[in-house]
Amino acid sequence: MKSYHLHFFLLSRRRELLILAALSLSLAALVWLLLYRDVYFPGTVLRVAAPDMEIFQGRLSPYGSGPQRDLLEKFCAEQGIEARWLPISNWEEGWRLLRQGRADLLLGHGAFPPENLASAGIIEGPVLAESQAFILHNRDNFGPKAPFSPCDTPFFYQHSPAIEAVLKGLCQDDGEQTQGSPMDSVSLLPMFEALVEGGARLGVVDEASFRLWQPLFPQLQPSKVLSTAIQTRWYISSRREWLAEALMQYLSGDSLAHDLSRLESRYWGFFPQDTSAYEIGYIRRVVRTVLPRYKKTILEAAKRERIDPLLLAAVIYQESRFRSRARSHTGVRGLMQLNMDTARMLGVTNRLDPLQSIQGGSSYLRRLNDRLNPLIQDPWERWFLTFAAYNQGFGHLEDAMKLARKQGLAPDHWRDVKKAFKLLTKKKYYKEATYGYTRGFEAEAYVDSIRYFYYVLYSLTLVPGPEADQLAPFVDATPSGWPDV
Numbered sequence: 001m002k003s004y005h006l007h008f009f010l011l012s013r014r015r016e017l018l019i020l021a022a023l024s025l026s027l028a029a030l031v032w033l034l035l036y037r038d039v040y041f042p043g044t045v046l047r048v049a050a051p052d053m054e055i056f057q058g059r060l061s062p063y064g065s066g067p068q069r070d071l072l073e074k075f076c077a078e079q080g081i082e083a084r085w086l087p088i089s090n091w092e093e094g095w096r097l098l099r100q101g102r103a104d105l106l107l108g109h110g111a112f113p114p115e116n117l118a119s120a121g122i123i124e125g126p127v128l129a130e131s132q133a134f135i136l137h138n139r140d141n142f143g144p145k146a147p148f149s150p151c152d153t154p155f156f157y158q159h160s161p162a163i164e165a166v167l168k169g170l171c172q173d174d175g176e177q178t179q180g181s182p183m184d185s186v187s188l189l190p191m192f193e194a195l196v197e198g199g200a201r202l203g204v205v206d207e208a209s210f211r212l213w214q215p216l217f218p219q220l221q222p223s224k225v226l227s228t229a230i231q232t233r234w235y236i237s238s239r240r241e242w243l244a245e246a247l248m249q250y251l252s253g254d255s256l257a258h259d260l261s262r263l264e265s266r267y268w269g270f271f272p273q274d275t276s277a278y279e280i281g282y283i284r285r286v287v288r289t290v291l292p293r294y295k296k297t298i299l300e301a302a303k304r305e306r307i308d309p310l311l312l313a314a315v316i317y318q319e320s321r322f323r324s325r326a327r328s329h330t331g332v333r334g335l336m337q338l339n340m341d342t343a344r345m346l347g348v349t350n351r352l353d354p355l356q357s358i359q360g361g362s363s364y365l366r367r368l369n370d371r372l373n374p375l376i377q378d379p380w381e382r383w384f385l386t387f388a389a390y391n392q393g394f395g396h397l398e399d400a401m402k403l404a405r406k407q408g409l410a411p412d413h414w415r416d417v418k419k420a421f422k423l424l425t426k427k428k429y430y431k432e433a434t435y436g437y438t439r440g441f442e443a444e445a446y447v448d449s450i451r452y453f454y455y456v457l458y459s460l461t462l463v464p465g466p467e468a469d470q471l472a473p474f475v476d477a478t479p480s481g482w483p484d485v
Contacts, residue, residue, distance in 0.1 A: 044081045046243065048072065049094045049103040052087055052187060054212045055232070056107050058267075061212070062310070062458040063380060067263035068107060068128070068232065074259070075250050091161060098122050098237045105247065106235040110160035110206060113235060123244055125234035125251045128260060131208035133163050133230055134222040138195050139277065143223035144202055150178040155202035156191045159183045163204055166228035180204065192217045206230040211271060215456045216463055218277035265415040266380060270451035283317065283456055287467045290322045294335070295470075297358045299477050305366040306485045309474040310461070312362055314454035315387070318446065319361075324354045336361025365390060375401075376412045379484035384414035384447055388421065391446040395435040400424060400443075403433065418444045 050056045058065030076083045086103055088094045091111045097103035099120050114120055135155075137143045144153065151171040157163055157180045167178045183191050188209055194200040196219055207222070208230065214220065234251065238244045250256065291298075291313065298316070302309035319337040320326035332339045334357035343351050348360040369386045371394065376382040389397040400420040401411040407423070409416035421440035423429045430437040460467040461475050479485045 046072075046076055046079075046081050046083045047086055047102070047104045048083050048107065049086045049088050049097045049105065050107040051089070051091070051094070051109075053109060053209065054188075055109060055209060059462060060216075060455070060459040061267060062308070062454055063266055067260060067267055070263050071128075071256075071259065072105075072107075075247070078250075079246055090159070094235075095120075095122075098235060101237060101239045104237050104240060104243055107232075108235050109209075109232045110158075110162035110230040111233075111235075112161040112165070121238045123236040123238050123248065125236060125248065127231045127233055128251075129208065129232040129264075131206050131230045133158075133160075133166060133204055133206050133226045133228050134210075135224040135226065136195065136203040136205055136210065136220050137201060137223050138198075139219050139221050141201055148224055150180055150204075153179055153202065154200075155180045155204060156194060156200045157182055157204035158188060158191070158206060158209070160206065160230065162228055162230050163206065163226075166226055167204065188213060192220060195220055208232075211268065214275045215280060215452075216459055218275050218280040262413065262415060269415065270448035270455070272452065280456065282321075283453065284460070284467055286317065286322050287457070287460065287470050291470060294322070294354055294358065295473065297355055299473060301358050301362040302474075302477060303479075305362045306479045307362060307365060308478050308482050310457045310471065310478070311383070311450075311454050312358075312365075313474065314450050314457055315361070315365065315390070316358070317453050317457075318450045324357070325352050336364075338364070368394060378412065381413050383483055384451065385412075385417060387447045387450050388414070388417070388443050392421070392438050392443050393435070396421075396424070396433075396438040396443075399430075399433040399435050399438070400440070403429060414447060418447065 054060060055066055056068055058069060064070060072083055086097060088097070091108070094103070094106040094108070094111070095114055098106055099122070101121075113122065113124060117124060135144050135148055149170070150167045157167060159182045164182070167180055171178050188205060191200070191203045191205070192213060195203050196217060203220075204226070210220075210222070234247070236244050236247050294316075298309050298312055301307075302312045316322060316335050320335050322335065324335050326335070326337065327333055328337060330339070333351035335354055336357045338346070338348060338351050338357060338360055342364060343349075343360060346360040346363055348356045350356055351360075365386060368389045369382060372382050372385055372389070376385060385397060385401075388400070397417075400417050403423060404411040404417050404420040407420060409419060411417060418440075421438065421443045423440065424433055424438045425440045427437075457471065457474075461471045462468070
C-alpha cells in the first residue's frame with residue numbers, strides 16, 4: 001500500500017514538473033517574441049541600423065533629429081510602416097545585420113560597403129549628402145605643419161573608413177604607416193574634449209559632423225581640407241523585395257532633392273560662416289551670471305504664452321544681449337526692444353522695466369504666431385516667420401509672403417520668404433508692396449541669429465556644466481506638444 005502511494009506521489013510530482021517546465025518554456029517564448037519579433041518577423045516594421053552619430057540621432061538640435069531621420073520618417077508615414085532603430089557601434093556590425101537579414105536599412109556616413117555588395121544582398125542607394133574631411137586644431141595652439149604628413153605626426157582621427165582611406169593614401173608614397181590613432185567609437189565627443197583639454201594637438205574629422213558640435217567647442221577650428229569626400233548613403237537589404245523597391249523609388253523620386261534641401265535649410269541653414277569663440281563665450285557668461293536675474297519672469301511669461309523658455313531667452317539675447325536698458329537708433333527700447341506703438345498696444349508703460357518688457361514681448365510673439373496659425377501648417381516655419389514679423393512688422397511679412405508667391409516661391413517657408421524680403425529692398429519690388437520698403441537683409445540676419453542662439457542654448461543643456469544647471473528649469477518648462485502649441 002505504501003508502495004502504491006509512493007508511486008502515485010511520484011507520478012503527480014512528475015506531472016507538476018512537466019507542467020511547470022511547459023509554462024516556463026511558454027513564458028520564455030513569449031518574452032523572446034516580444035523582444036525579437038521585429039528582428040525575425042518584421043511585418044510592417046522598417047528595421048534601421050544606424051551608428052550613434054549626431055547627424056543620424058540629432059540630440060543637439062531643438063528642431064528635430066536631422067534631415068536623414070526626417071526623410072526616413074516621411075517614407076515610413078507614406079508606406080504606413082514603423083521605423084525601429086537598431087544602434088550599432090561600428091560599420092562591420094551594420095553590414096553583418098544587413099547580410100543576416102536582421103536589418104532592412106543601414107544609414108551610412110563615410111562607410112565603405114563590402115566588395116561583394118550585390119552577392120551579399122545589399123543595394124547601394126544614391127548619395128544624399130557630401131562633406132569634406134579636414135584637420136582640426138585648438139585655436140590656442142599652432143596648426144599642422146605644411147605640408148601635413150600623417151606619417152610622422154601623432155593625431156586622432158574620426159572612426160570612418162573614408163577618412164582612414166585618405167590617410168593611408170597619403171602615407172603610401174613614403175611606405176610608412178599613419179601615426180594617427182582612431183577613436184574607439186563613432187562618437188566625436190572624446191576627440192573634441194581631448195583637443196580642448198590638451199590631450200591631443202590635431203584631429204581629423206568630417207565637416208558635416210563637426211559643424212553640429214562646433215558651437216559647443218568654439219576653441220576648435222579647421223586648418224586644412226583633405227582631398228576626400230565623405231558621403232552619406234542608405235544601404236538597403238534586398239531580402240524584402242517590396243520594401244527594397246519602395247525605398248529605391250523614394251530615393252530616386254523627383255521630390256527627394258527638394259525635401260532634402262528644405263530640411264538642410266531648417267537644420268543647418270542658420271549656422272554662421274565662422275563660429276565666434278567670443279560670442280559663444282559671452283553667451284555662456286550671460287547664462288551663468290545675468291540670466292538668473294530674469295529666470296522667474298521668463299519662465300512665468302513662457303508658461304503663460306505657451307513658448308519654450310529657451311526660445312524666449314534666445315529672442316531676448318538677440319534683441320538686447322540681456323541688457324535691460326538697451327536702446328536702438330530706431331527708437332526701440334528694453335530687453336525685448338519694443339517700439340512705442342507696440343508697447344502702447346500691449347499695455348507696457350515702461351519699456352525699460354524688465355518685467356514689463358518680457359511680459360509684453362512674449363505676448364507680442366504669441367499674438368504674431370497665432371495670427372500666422374491659419375496660414376502656416378508647419379510649426380517651425382510658423383515660428384521662423386513669427387520672428388520676421390517681430391523684427392519687421394506683420395505688414396512687411398505679408399508683403400514678403402505675397403511677393404514670394406508671385407516669384408514662384410513657397411510663401412510658407414522661411415527659406416523662400418527671406419529671398420522675397422531681400423527683393424523688397426529694391427525699388428522695383430517695394431514700390432508695388434502695400435507697406436513699401438523694408439530692411440530685408442536685416443530680417444534674414446535677425447531670424448537666422450535667433451535660430452542659432454536657440455540652438456546654442458539648447459545644446460548647452462545637454463553638456464554637464466554650470467550653464468546646463470542654470471538652464472535645467474527651462475528644459476523642464478518646455479510646453480507639452482512644442483512647437484505646435
